[in-house]
Amino acid sequence: xxxxxxxxxxxxMATASMATGAVLLKSCAINPPSPTDLSPKxxxxxxxxxxxxxxxxxxxxxxxxAESAPLIIAVEKGFFARHGMTNVDVSKQASWGAAxxxxxxxxxxxxIDGGQWQxxxxxxxxxGIITKGNRKIPMVLLAQLSTHGNGIAIAGHHEGKGFGxxxxxxxxxxxxxxxxxxGTPFKAAYTFPKVNQDxxxxxxxxxxxxxxxxxxxxxxxxxxxxxxxxxxxxxxxFSTGDPWPYRIVKxxxxxxxxxxxxxxxxxxxxxxxxxxxxxxxxxHPIATKALLKAVMEAQQWCDDPKNREELVSILAQRKYFxxxxxxxxxxxxxxxxxxxxxxxxxxxxxxxxxxxxGRGSVSYPxxxxxxxxxxxxxxxxxxxxxxxxxADRIINSVSGEKYWREAAQELGIASADIPPTTSRGIEKFxxxxxxxxxxxxxxxxxxxxxxxxx
Ligand code: CA
Numbered sequence: 001x002x003x004x005x006x007x008x009x010x011x012x013m014a015t016a017s018m019a020t021g022a023v024l025l026k027s028c029a030i031n032p033p034s035p036t037d038l039s040p041k042x043x044x045x046x047x048x049x050x051x052x053x054x055x056x057x058x059x060x061x062x063x064x065x066a067e068s069a070p071l072i073i074a075v076e077k078g079f080f081a082r083h084g085m086t087n088v089d090v091s092k093q094a095s096w097g098a099a100x101x102x103x104x105x106x107x108x109x110x111x112i113d114g115g116q117w118q119x120x121x122x123x124x125x126x127x128g129i130i131t132k133g134n135r136k137i138p139m140v141l142l143a144q145l146s147t148h149g150n151g152i153a154i155a156g157h158h159e160g161k162g163f164g165x166x167x168x169x170x171x172x173x174x175x176x177x178x179x180x181x182x183g184t185p186f187k188a189a190y191t192f193p194k195v196n197q198d199x200x201x202x203x204x205x206x207x208x209x210x211x212x213x214x215x216x217x218x219x220x221x222x223x224x225x226x227x228x229x230x231x232x233x234x235x236x237x238f239s240t241g242d243p244w245p246y247r248i249v250k251x252x253x254x255x256x257x258x259x260x261x262x263x264x265x266x267x268x269x270x271x272x273x274x275x276x277x278x279x280x281x282x283x284h285p286i287a288t289k290a291l292l293k294a295v296m297e298a299q300q301w302c303d304d305p306k307n308r309e310e311l312v313s314i315l316a317q318r319k320y321f322x323x324x325x326x327x328x329x330x331x332x333x334x335x336x337x338x339x340x341x342x343x344x345x346x347x348x349x350x351x352x353x354x355x356x357x358g359r360g361s362v363s364y365p366x367x368x369x370x371x372x373x374x375x376x377x378x379x380x381x382x383x384x385x386x387x388x389x390x391a392d393r394i395i396n397s398v399s400g401e402k403y404w405r406e407a408a409q410e411l412g413i414a415s416a417d418i419p420p421t422t423s424r425g426i427e428k429f430x431x432x433x434x435x436x437x438x439x440x441x442x443x444x445x446x447x448x449x450x451x452x453x454x
Contacts, residue, residue, distance in 0.1 A: 043076030061115035065241030096192035114276030149352030256341025
């Protein structure tokens, strides 16, 4: 783990264990202590005028998938409070559409000030592309929350058809096309149109020559409804965050199996982000950095193997993910039961990561990743081609990378863990395709399946 210094950890363990002694005694009388009871919260920082936030509250939306863990942990383990944000409310959103609606009205209107987002939702909201009346609501990306931790699940009645990472080699690509020709097209879901989960299923299909616009039906379904839809047979597959795909496999009714993990398609791929309304940040610049510092500490806490058991205990609770703990243990250790004759995975590198991954920083919001999301939006005709000539303006207006750097310095993050540039460089996909952020057009030219609009 990077620089969540062992010194401060020891210090807060020592002081807080004294402070929680009485609480433990009380809770022992009712329940045996669980790991959640045993680990103390982070101790409060001594705040100076320049680090005392303007307010102590913020309302952050989250979706009950593994990407949201740093927000939940920042509340549960006291990281927000440690930086003076003592009344942060993490608010479960029923769907991504609800999160979008709630950011439009802001906390003053009963909504939210920011939270967890798929990409490029903050850009689309800032540009007024997915808001009511095309109202522009400027947003700022402060950090990436996680990488990996997403997958595609397929309904059980498609077993034996070759649904793995490479659909061309296995014959599953032809099978999907035959279903379309027979008038019974394969029906697959993502959780919100034109963002991550839509991109992951489209990339996977397109890499094997399946045209997602012609060869099957893609629809938006909130993650919470996907299990029921798969069970009743109204859906053949879906793309979303853990633990939803894994739930399908673990369900005793044998609903389905995993086709692939996003970690297999694009190692260390960008996933979901923390973003806030810009007007909230402008009113509360110190609180903004306090939130960011707390999330960065929570990300380090989440990635520490010795905290994973407690992390699972916290997230599994009814008020958060409301799932049995063992639905989370596998994904958090890179042990996925894939099903349909595929070998199970047993590789911690495939697990969700919050702070560091095989390419360095997870938390830092690379502008080169924003550019991939905009380029992929052009690939599928979600945004017109002309967007690429405006990409610098759009990305710079939404990027909060300078806040991230300031927060990292204030936290004393080792310079080796602070990326030197805003680009992560060339990205490689499982099918041999490369995305060079210096030349997005070359990437688009290299893709077989696309529907670019002028
Ligand atoms: Ca996701």
